[in-house]
Amino acid sequence: MGKDFIRFIAGAVCPSCKELDKIAITPDDQTIYCLNCDFKEHKPVESTVNKAKPSEAQVFNMEDFRPKKS
Numbered sequence: 001m002g003k004d005f006i007r008f009i010a011g012a013v014c015p016s017c018k019e020l021d022k023i024a025i026t027p028d029d030q031t032i033y034c035l036n037c038d039f040k041e042h043k044p045v046e047s048t049v050n051k052a053k054p055s056e057a058q059v060f061n062m063e064d065f066r067p068k069k070s
């Protein structure tokens, strides 16, 4: 139990029927689909990675500014 729950993508708009918050992602993270219509698409992995990049840079900066006391 708990394995077949639907994971929605918050704020996602279906490109087919234009409904908000109807886009879900499959448990294997490979496909997004719409609950309101027949839309189904392979997950656009690259754009998701690009959006996540800034937080990675912040981690680097925190390391940089950390006072070095030994």
Ligand SMILES: [Zn+2]
Binding pocket: 014, 015, 016, 017, 018, 019, 022, 034, 035, 036, 037, 038, 039
């Ligand atoms: Zn749709």
